[in-house]
Amino acid sequence: MTNRSVLVVEDEENLVEALRYNLEHEGYDVLTAPDGGSGLETARAALPDLVILDVMLPNLDGIEVCRILRRETDVPILMLTAKGEEIDRVVGLEIGADDYVTKPFSMRELMARVRAMLRRPRKTASARMAEPLRSGSLAVDVDAHQASLNGEELRLKPREFDLLALFMRNPGRAFTRDQILEQLWGHDYIGDVRTVDVHVRWLREKIEADPSTPARIITIRGVGYRFEG
Protein backbone atom coordinates (compact mmCIF):
# COMPACT_ATOMS: atom_id res chain seq x y z
CA MET A 1 0.00 0.00 0.00
CA THR A 2 1.34 3.41 -0.87
CA ASN A 3 1.61 6.09 1.77
CA ARG A 4 -0.99 8.79 2.05
CA SER A 5 0.30 12.14 0.89
CA VAL A 6 -0.09 15.51 2.55
CA LEU A 7 0.56 18.82 0.82
CA VAL A 8 1.72 21.63 3.12
CA VAL A 9 1.20 25.12 1.68
CA GLU A 10 3.03 27.51 4.01
CA ASP A 11 5.73 30.16 3.61
CA GLU A 12 7.28 29.96 7.08
CA GLU A 13 10.21 27.62 6.54
CA ASN A 14 10.60 26.59 10.18
CA LEU A 15 6.98 25.58 10.38
CA VAL A 16 7.18 23.70 7.08
CA GLU A 17 10.14 21.72 8.35
CA ALA A 18 8.45 20.95 11.68
CA LEU A 19 5.32 19.79 9.83
CA ARG A 20 7.37 17.72 7.42
CA TYR A 21 9.23 16.04 10.26
CA ASN A 22 6.08 15.16 12.17
CA LEU A 23 4.05 14.09 9.16
CA GLU A 24 6.85 11.87 7.85
CA HIS A 25 7.22 10.40 11.32
CA GLU A 26 3.55 9.37 11.08
CA GLY A 27 4.22 7.70 7.76
CA TYR A 28 2.85 10.28 5.35
CA ASP A 29 4.53 11.40 2.14
CA VAL A 30 4.98 15.15 2.35
CA LEU A 31 4.84 17.69 -0.45
CA THR A 32 5.41 21.37 0.22
CA ALA A 33 4.73 24.66 -1.53
CA PRO A 34 5.85 28.11 -0.30
CA ASP A 35 3.06 30.22 -1.84
CA GLY A 36 -0.53 30.06 -3.00
CA GLY A 37 0.12 29.77 -6.71
CA SER A 38 2.56 26.88 -6.47
CA GLY A 39 0.36 25.27 -3.81
CA LEU A 40 -2.50 25.20 -6.28
CA GLU A 41 -0.28 23.81 -9.04
CA THR A 42 1.11 21.10 -6.78
CA ALA A 43 -2.37 20.13 -5.58
CA ARG A 44 -3.56 19.81 -9.18
CA ALA A 45 -0.51 17.84 -10.32
CA ALA A 46 0.05 15.54 -7.34
CA LEU A 47 -3.54 15.01 -6.10
CA PRO A 48 -2.60 14.75 -2.39
CA ASP A 49 -4.85 13.00 0.14
CA LEU A 50 -4.96 16.07 2.35
CA VAL A 51 -3.94 19.74 2.12
CA ILE A 52 -2.67 21.79 5.05
CA LEU A 53 -3.17 25.37 3.92
CA ASP A 54 -2.00 28.55 5.63
CA VAL A 55 -4.22 31.63 5.31
CA MET A 56 -1.39 34.16 4.99
CA LEU A 57 0.56 33.27 1.86
CA PRO A 58 2.46 35.19 -0.81
CA ASN A 59 0.85 35.87 -4.21
CA LEU A 60 -2.43 34.01 -3.70
CA ASP A 61 -3.75 33.78 -0.16
CA GLY A 62 -5.04 30.63 1.48
CA ILE A 63 -8.65 31.77 1.23
CA GLU A 64 -8.45 32.06 -2.54
CA VAL A 65 -6.54 28.80 -2.87
CA CYS A 66 -9.17 27.05 -0.77
CA ARG A 67 -12.00 28.51 -2.80
CA ILE A 68 -10.44 27.42 -6.09
CA LEU A 69 -9.49 23.96 -4.84
CA ARG A 70 -12.96 23.39 -3.45
CA ARG A 71 -14.48 24.02 -6.86
CA GLU A 72 -12.18 21.44 -8.41
CA THR A 73 -11.77 18.67 -5.84
CA ASP A 74 -13.08 17.18 -2.61
CA VAL A 75 -9.61 16.86 -1.05
CA PRO A 76 -9.83 17.51 2.72
CA ILE A 77 -8.41 20.95 3.54
CA LEU A 78 -7.08 21.91 6.98
CA MET A 79 -6.52 25.65 7.30
CA LEU A 80 -3.90 27.29 9.51
CA THR A 81 -4.98 30.67 10.81
CA ALA A 82 -3.01 33.18 12.86
CA LYS A 83 -4.27 34.14 16.29
CA GLY A 84 -6.88 36.88 16.14
CA GLU A 85 -7.82 36.24 12.54
CA GLU A 86 -11.41 35.62 13.60
CA ILE A 87 -12.84 36.57 10.26
CA ASP A 88 -10.41 34.37 8.41
CA ARG A 89 -11.39 31.55 10.70
CA VAL A 90 -15.07 31.84 9.86
CA VAL A 91 -14.44 32.48 6.20
CA GLY A 92 -12.14 29.47 6.13
CA LEU A 93 -15.01 27.20 6.91
CA GLU A 94 -17.52 29.07 4.79
CA ILE A 95 -15.36 28.76 1.73
CA GLY A 96 -15.23 25.02 2.10
CA ALA A 97 -12.29 24.17 4.34
CA ASP A 98 -12.96 21.03 6.37
CA ASP A 99 -11.23 22.10 9.55
CA TYR A 100 -8.81 24.69 10.92
CA VAL A 101 -6.28 25.15 13.68
CA THR A 102 -5.18 28.46 15.13
CA LYS A 103 -1.49 29.29 15.36
CA PRO A 104 0.38 28.57 17.54
CA PHE A 105 -0.82 24.98 17.72
CA SER A 106 0.70 21.86 19.19
CA MET A 107 1.97 19.27 16.74
CA ARG A 108 0.10 16.60 18.68
CA GLU A 109 -3.17 18.45 18.17
CA LEU A 110 -2.48 18.99 14.50
CA MET A 111 -1.53 15.36 13.89
CA ALA A 112 -4.71 14.23 15.63
CA ARG A 113 -6.76 16.45 13.28
CA VAL A 114 -4.91 15.13 10.24
CA ARG A 115 -5.53 11.51 11.26
CA ALA A 116 -9.22 12.24 11.94
CA MET A 117 -9.67 13.99 8.60
CA LEU A 118 -8.04 11.15 6.68
CA ARG A 119 -10.32 8.63 8.39
CA ARG A 120 -13.50 10.38 7.26
CA PRO A 121 -15.07 9.01 4.12
CA ARG A 122 -14.62 11.50 1.35
CA LYS A 123 -17.70 13.08 -0.07
CA THR A 124 -17.69 13.18 -3.79
CA ALA A 125 -17.89 16.62 -5.32
CA SER A 126 -21.28 15.78 -6.80
CA ALA A 127 -22.65 14.69 -3.40
CA ARG A 128 -21.40 17.95 -1.95
CA MET A 129 -23.06 19.93 -4.72
CA ALA A 130 -26.29 17.96 -4.37
CA GLU A 131 -26.86 19.02 -0.78
CA PRO A 132 -29.63 21.60 -0.70
CA LEU A 133 -28.60 25.02 0.52
CA ARG A 134 -30.80 26.44 3.25
CA SER A 135 -31.20 29.80 4.88
CA GLY A 136 -34.25 30.19 7.06
CA SER A 137 -37.29 29.76 4.83
CA LEU A 138 -35.18 29.86 1.66
CA ALA A 139 -33.93 26.66 0.06
CA VAL A 140 -31.93 26.05 -3.10
CA ASP A 141 -31.33 22.64 -4.60
CA VAL A 142 -28.57 23.20 -7.13
CA ASP A 143 -28.74 19.69 -8.52
CA ALA A 144 -32.49 19.81 -9.16
CA HIS A 145 -32.24 23.49 -10.15
CA GLN A 146 -35.07 24.36 -7.78
CA ALA A 147 -35.47 27.17 -5.30
CA SER A 148 -38.24 27.68 -2.79
CA LEU A 149 -39.37 30.22 -0.24
CA ASN A 150 -41.62 29.08 2.61
CA GLY A 151 -42.02 25.78 0.79
CA GLU A 152 -43.32 27.46 -2.38
CA GLU A 153 -41.32 27.12 -5.54
CA LEU A 154 -39.63 30.31 -6.72
CA ARG A 155 -39.71 31.01 -10.43
CA LEU A 156 -36.22 32.28 -11.12
CA LYS A 157 -34.47 33.02 -14.38
CA PRO A 158 -31.18 31.13 -14.80
CA ARG A 159 -28.97 34.07 -13.73
CA GLU A 160 -31.21 34.85 -10.78
CA PHE A 161 -30.92 31.24 -9.71
CA ASP A 162 -27.13 31.31 -10.04
CA LEU A 163 -26.97 34.56 -8.11
CA LEU A 164 -29.08 33.18 -5.28
CA ALA A 165 -26.97 29.99 -5.15
CA LEU A 166 -23.78 32.07 -5.05
CA PHE A 167 -25.13 34.14 -2.15
CA MET A 168 -26.39 31.11 -0.24
CA ARG A 169 -23.05 29.35 -0.55
CA ASN A 170 -21.36 32.42 0.92
CA PRO A 171 -23.55 33.89 3.65
CA GLY A 172 -22.08 37.01 5.23
CA ARG A 173 -19.48 37.47 2.53
CA ALA A 174 -19.19 40.81 0.76
CA PHE A 175 -19.05 40.56 -3.02
CA THR A 176 -18.04 43.38 -5.33
CA ARG A 177 -20.09 43.78 -8.49
CA ASP A 178 -17.04 42.71 -10.50
CA GLN A 179 -16.72 39.50 -8.48
CA ILE A 180 -20.38 38.67 -9.05
CA LEU A 181 -20.06 39.46 -12.75
CA GLU A 182 -17.04 37.18 -13.02
CA GLN A 183 -18.68 34.34 -11.07
CA LEU A 184 -21.93 34.39 -13.02
CA TRP A 185 -21.00 35.59 -16.46
CA GLY A 186 -17.32 34.59 -16.61
CA HIS A 187 -14.07 36.41 -17.36
CA ASP A 188 -14.82 37.08 -21.00
CA TYR A 189 -18.16 38.77 -20.50
CA ILE A 190 -18.14 42.21 -22.06
CA GLY A 191 -20.70 44.04 -20.09
CA ASP A 192 -21.56 46.48 -17.43
CA VAL A 193 -21.52 45.90 -13.69
CA ARG A 194 -24.99 47.46 -13.67
CA THR A 195 -26.16 44.12 -15.06
CA VAL A 196 -25.49 42.84 -11.55
CA ASP A 197 -27.62 45.56 -9.96
CA VAL A 198 -30.50 44.70 -12.26
CA HIS A 199 -30.36 41.01 -11.36
CA VAL A 200 -30.09 41.80 -7.66
CA ARG A 201 -33.20 43.97 -7.98
CA TRP A 202 -35.12 41.18 -9.71
CA LEU A 203 -34.01 38.64 -7.15
CA ARG A 204 -34.99 40.93 -4.28
CA GLU A 205 -38.48 41.24 -5.71
CA LYS A 206 -38.79 37.49 -5.42
CA ILE A 207 -37.16 36.74 -2.07
CA GLU A 208 -37.47 39.88 0.05
CA ALA A 209 -40.53 40.49 2.23
CA ASP A 210 -40.17 44.18 1.38
CA PRO A 211 -37.90 44.69 -1.66
CA SER A 212 -37.55 48.42 -0.95
CA THR A 213 -35.92 47.69 2.42
CA PRO A 214 -34.05 44.44 1.75
CA ALA A 215 -33.16 42.27 4.73
CA ARG A 216 -31.53 39.38 2.88
CA ILE A 217 -29.40 40.97 0.16
CA ILE A 218 -27.76 44.02 1.68
CA THR A 219 -26.20 46.79 -0.41
CA ILE A 220 -22.74 47.74 0.78
CA ARG A 221 -22.28 51.26 -0.48
CA GLY A 222 -19.29 51.64 -2.78
CA VAL A 223 -18.55 47.91 -2.66
CA GLY A 224 -21.36 45.62 -3.72
CA TYR A 225 -23.62 43.19 -1.93
CA ARG A 226 -23.72 40.86 1.02
CA PHE A 227 -26.19 38.06 1.65
CA GLU A 228 -27.45 38.08 5.23
CA GLY A 229 -29.53 34.95 5.00
Ligand code: CA
Ligand atom coordinates in the same frame (compact mmCIF):
# COMPACT_ATOMS: atom_id res chain seq x y z
CA1 CA B 1 2.14 32.15 6.29
